[in-house]
Amino acid sequence: MNELLEILSDLHPEVDFTTEKGLVTGGILDSFDIVSLISEINEEFDVTISAAELTPENFDSAETIYALIKTKLDDED
Amino acid sequence: MKKFISIILAVSIAISGLVLATKLLEPKYMSGILEGAMIEEYYDDPTDHNVVFIGDCELYENISPVYLWENFGINSYIRGSAQQLIWQSYYLAEDTLKREHPDVIVFNVLSMKYNEPQNEAYNRMSIDGMKWSLSKVNNIKTSMTEEEHFIDYVFPLLRYHSRWSDLNSEDFKYIFHRDKVSFNGYYMRVDVKPAEDVPEGKPLADYQFGDNAYTYLDKLTKLCKDNDVKLVLVKAPTLYPYWYDQWDKQIEDYAKANDLTYINFLNLQDEMGLDWSKDTYDGGLHLNLAGAEKMSEVFGEILSTDFAVPDRRGEESLEKYWDGVKTRYNTEIDRQNTNLKLYGTVHAPEEN
Amino acid sequence: MLFTSYAFLSFLLVVFIVYYLLPGRAQWSYLLLASYAFYYMCDPRYLIFIAITTVSTFFAAKVISDKKVAFDAWFKEHKKEYEKEERKALKSKEQSAEKKIFLACLLFNLGILAVTKYTNFTIANINSIISAFGSPSGISFVDLIIPMGISFYTFQSMGYLIDVYNGKFEAQKNLFKFALFVSFFPQLVQGPISRYADLSQTLFEEHRFNWRTVSFGLERILWGFFKKLVIADRILVAVKAIIASPDTYNGFYAFAGAMFYALELYADFTGGIDITIGVAETMGIKVTENFRRPYFSKNIKEYWNRWHITMGTWFTDYIFYPISASQFMMKLSKKSRVRLGNNLGKRVPVYLSSFIVWFTTGIWHGASWNFIVWGLGNFVVIMISQELEPFYRWFHSKVKVEGTFGWKLFRVVRTVLIMSSLRMFDCYRNVPLTFKMFGSIFSQSSLSQLNAEAFIGMGITGYDYAVVFVGMLVLVAVSLIQRSGSVRGKIAAKAAPVRFIIWYGLFMATVVFGAYGIGYSASQFIYNQF
Numbered sequence: 001m002n003e004l005l006e007i008l009s010d011l012h013p014e015v016d017f018t019t020e021k022g023l024v025t026g027g028i029l030d031s032f033d034i035v036s037l038i039s040e041i042n043e044e045f046d047v048t049i050s051a052a053e054l055t056p057e058n059f060d061s062a063e064t065i066y067a068l069i070k071t072k073l074d075d076e077d
Numbered sequence: 078m079k080k081f082i083s084i085i086l087a088v089s090i091a092i093s094g095l096v097l098a099t100k101l102l103e104p105k106y107m108s109g110i111l112e113g114a115m116i117e118e119y120y121d122d123p124t125d126h127n128v129v130f131i132g133d134c135e136l137y138e139n140i141s142p143v144y145l146w147e148n149f150g151i152n153s154y155i156r157g158s159a160q161q162l163i164w165q166s167y168y169l170a171e172d173t174l175k176r177e178h179p180d181v182i183v184f185n186v187l188s189m190k191y192n193e194p195q196n197e198a199y200n201r202m203s204i205d206g207m208k209w210s211l212s213k214v215n216n217i218k219t220s221m222t223e224e225e226h227f228i229d230y231v232f233p234l235l236r237y238h239s240r241w242s243d244l245n246s247e248d249f250k251y252i253f254h255r256d257k258v259s260f261n262g263y264y265m266r267v268d269v270k271p272a273e274d275v276p277e278g279k280p281l282a283d284y285q286f287g288d289n290a291y292t293y294l295d296k297l298t299k300l301c302k303d304n305d306v307k308l309v310l311v312k313a314p315t316l317y318p319y320w321y322d323q324w325d326k327q328i329e330d331y332a333k334a335n336d337l338t339y340i341n342f343l344n345l346q347d348e349m350g351l352d353w354s355k356d357t358y359d360g361g362l363h364l365n366l367a368g369a370e371k372m373s374e375v376f377g378e379i380l381s382t383d384f385a386v387p388d389r390r391g392e393e394s395l396e397k398y399w400d401g402v403k404t405r406y407n408t409e410i411d412r413q414n415t416n417l418k419l420y421g422t423v424h425a426p427e428e429n
Numbered sequence: 430m431l432f433t434s435y436a437f438l439s440f441l442l443v444v445f446i447v448y449y450l451l452p453g454r455a456q457w458s459y460l461l462l463a464s465y466a467f468y469y470m471c472d473p474r475y476l477i478f479i480a481i482t483t484v485s486t487f488f489a490a491k492v493i494s495d496k497k498v499a500f501d502a503w504f505k506e507h508k509k510e511y512e513k514e515e516r517k518a519l520k521s522k523e524q525s526a527e528k529k530i531f532l533a534c535l536l537f538n539l540g541i542l543a544v545t546k547y548t549n550f551t552i553a554n555i556n557s558i559i560s561a562f563g564s565p566s567g568i569s570f571v572d573l574i575i576p577m578g579i580s581f582y583t584f585q586s587m588g589y590l591i592d593v594y595n596g597k598f599e600a601q602k603n604l605f606k607f608a609l610f611v612s613f614f615p616q617l618v619q620g621p622i623s624r625y626a627d628l629s630q631t632l633f634e635e636h637r638f639n640w641r642t643v644s645f646g647l648e649r650i651l652w653g654f655f656k657k658l659v660i661a662d663r664i665l666v667a668v669k670a671i672i673a674s675p676d677t678y679n680g681f682y683a684f685a686g687a688m689f690y691a692l693e694l695y696a697d698f699t700g701g702i703d704i705t706i707g708v709a710e711t712m713g714i715k716v717t718e719n720f721r722r723p724y725f726s727k728n729i730k731e732y733w734n735r736w737h738i739t740m741g742t743w744f745t746d747y748i749f750y751p752i753s754a755s756q757f758m759m760k761l762s763k764k765s766r767v768r769l770g771n772n773l774g775k776r777v778p779v780y781l782s783s784f785i786v787w788f789t790t791g792i793w794h795g796a797s798w799n800f801i802v803w804g805l806g807n808f809v810v811i812m813i814s815q816e817l818e819p820f821y822r823w824f825h826s827k828v829k830v831e832g833t834f835g836w837k838l839f840r841v842v843r844t845v846l847i848m849s850s851l852r853m854f855d856c857y858r859n860v861p862l863t864f865k866m867f868g869s870i871f872s873q874s875s876l877s878q879l880n881a882e883a884f885i886g887m888g889i890t891g892y893d894y895a896v897v898f899v900g901m902l903v904l905v906a907v908s909l910i911q912r913s914g915s916v917r918g919k920i921a922a923k924a925a926p927v928r929f930i931i932w933y934g935l936f937m938a939t940v941v942f943g944a945y946g947i948g949y950s951a952s953q954f955i956y957n958q959f
Binding site: 083087090091094095098102197224225226228229234235236238239241242 | 435890892893925929933937940941942943944945946947
């Protein structure tokens with residue numbers, strides 16, 4: 001989780017990602033951010049997130065993003 | 078109940094607003110292009126005419142009903158409009174016959190040359206003034222050009238809304254009433270512009286009148302026969318637009334086949350004593366007052382003798398009516414002559 | 430059939446009345462019938478195209494969806510019998526089977542779109558290459574029909590197909606319901622590009638007559654007509670005049686033309702969408718919003734989130750994301766980071782995907798180089814503003830203007846100016862001319878061009894400019910009010926006489942000041958041919 005928060009803070013230093021629940025719906029992350037984010041996640045966690053998973057529901061908060069990463073990691077086993 | 082009343086109120090305000098806007102924005106034709114007001118004027122006057130002329134400018138600028146009344150006691154009216162197409166004449170005849178029963182209907186045959194709808198502006202001038210009836214509906218349907226819509230006739234606001242930027246004092250003055258612009262349908266001009274070098278007609282590829290035109294001529298013939306009205310076909314004596322011999326022949330044949338009278342006034346120029354240096358105001362397209370009275374003299378004679386149109390001078394109500402028209406007629410002659418002297422044109426400066 | 434034609438209005442009236450006379454169960458079938466009738470009246474030949482797309486997409490999606498469901502059920506039951514590796518193999522075998530059907534359908538439908546819209550463009554380009562090599566003869570152009578709205582309904586269907594393929598939802602089981610989704614007539618002319626997940630929620634339901642919904646819908650339609658007839662069609666005359674004579678109307682006039690066009694396009698396009706959404710609303714159907722006061726955007730990226738929204742999200746979800754999340758891009762990202770460093774390297778894939786998206790967006794707008802350059806222009810502007818971000822951060826740390834009204838206004842004006850400049854590609858005959866005209870704004874503008882007579886000479890009168898100006902003020906006012914919630918909702922809360930005055934006033938203003946009827950040639954919706 002901390003690694004993820006670090007990545008997010010790199011993108012938007014001004015946002016508190018521990019509390020923010022509307023990253024996509026609130027317009028904080030735009031499509032460029034999301035694409036950078038998944039490539040960072042790919043680097044960091046070695047999971048591939050597919051285009052179909054790039055939904056507001058999955059990316060609206062750090063928690064949901066982390067949940068997505070976790071299911072991906074579990075899937076790998 | 079309160080709600081009901083407010084709905085009624087809202088609807089009536091809405092409708093009155095639309096009516097008001099329509100009345101304001103409709104063209105009034107009270108100066109300049111007077112022709113647009115002529116069709117509507119018919120409905121205000123007493124009916125019971127013995128002769129009704131139906132057709133284009135070759136009638137309404139060339140025949141003076143006032144002259145016919147004064148000299149022959151013929152009670153007549155011209156239902157004329159600019160570039161009146163033959164089906165428009167037919168539907169006007171239908172409309173007329175619903176209101177009165179003349180002895181004679183006179184139709185000018187020049188419009189046989191048009192087989193299709195021509196021009197939106199002329200359509201509006203011929204049709205807008207008609208009262209609503211099946212005849213008007215059919216007239217609209219037959220006359221519409223491709224760019225036109227029926228609904229524009231039902232709600233003239235849709236057609237004339239863009240006049241908001243052209244509104245002038247006349248539009249406000251005539252919002253609910255109109256002045257008379259014609260004299261039983263006659264459009265008067267007293268000025269003179271001699272006819273010089275009137276061109277010969279250019280040869281046409283096809284001289285045959287169109288099927289549509291013939292259809293409506295047939296319908297007009299039938300309408301008159303069914304209503305026991307004598308139909309007289311005429312060709313006015315004016316030099317232009319050119320009247321081809323081939324056209325003349327077709328009308329002659331048609332008249333013969335249908336047992337109608339056809340009078341080509343071009344052949345009666347000498348009898349009328351037309352002087353093209355004096356009797357036209359636009360170089361031979363239309364006659365001026367002097368010319369129109371000359372033509373009326375000859376035509377009046379024909380109508381009285383050949384068609385036994387009665388002399389109704391002496392009928393009190395008619396005398397009274399015609400006195401009114403004559404007064405306006407003479408006033409207009411004076412007005413035009415004065416303007417002619419002052420400004421060199423029959424129009425006062427404020428009319429332009 | 431134009432939205433602003435009597436034919437459309439009478440069609441609408443009939444559809445509307447019958448719609449509420451029918452039993453609720455029959456409403457959606459009736460709408461399908463009405464939609465096909467609408468398309469038929471525009472051109473009977475169009476029906477073949479839309480039917481082919483409908484049927485092919487429906488069955489492809491259904492087969493994929495059925496396979497998915499069957500596989501998932503089977504897999505759930507038999508999962509334990511297999512080792513991890515085997516499970517993976519099974520899954521990928523299933524996926525590749527689905528993928529074949531998916532790709533076949535996708536390429537087939539995009540192929541139709543490409544052939545109808547881009548054949549002649551391709552021929553023209555081939556010809557110019559041939560002639561560059563000195564050969565005088567070229568390929569002759571083909572006479573193809575472009576079905577109305579083909580770009581919109583193709584994109585809408587493909588969005589559905591991709592969503593089903595990705596397992597977002599199960600495929601629609603009823604061919605006719607799906608046919609309605611593809612052909613729903615109010616959005617056939619110019620979008621929006623609806624998502625199945627959105628539109629299907631209200632499209633197939635039973636709708637009883639509800640005065641509030643219907644009156645809101647009617648208000649929206651009226652508002653659309655006001656924008657289109659009073660503002661757009663009136664100023665269009667001047668726009669056309671300026672574009673038609675680039676030699677006469679250069680410099681400041683070219684600038685004025687670009688600004689007029691910004692207004693014209695906004696009023697025309699959003700007005701058309703208002704009519705679409707309003708028509709659907711009168712029938713109880715909710716169509717996604719397509720605009721959110723775009724000219725108030727602070728930058729071009731935001732502008733594209735607020736202008737033609739359904740197209741923007743379509744390109745983001747179905748082109749930008751798939752490309753940038755692809756294996757290739759992930760690998761490229763890794764490589765470029767190594768080569769170019771972390772900071773610059775991670776932007777390379779984003780920009781590459783973005784480039785592709787804007788190229789596609791450009792060509793989607795029209796088969797010409799003008800649109801391609803226009804699309805890439807957007808890309809360049811967005812990339813520059815992205816690269817300037819550190820500068821802006823530094824600037825704001827030094828100069829405290831952020832949050833001030835002046836700064837906000839500056840950003841809005843900047844957005845409008847940039848977008849209007851880019852749109853000049855949309856106006857002029859070809860790319861070089863557009864550059865020339867844009868240049869002339871700086872090189873040939875002079876004060877002597879600022880005279881009223883020249884503007885009157887563009888075919889519209891001072892009165893017309895006055896109407897357009899007042900109309901524009903109304904637009905701005907409504908947009909400002911709209912920021913704090915639905916304007917129609919606010920009006921609905923007012924007393925009856927006030928409501929009456931507002932809506933009757935708007936109606937009369939549209940009827941009297943609208944540029945329609947004889948003397949005004951009705952202009953096609955600009956987005957009609959997309």
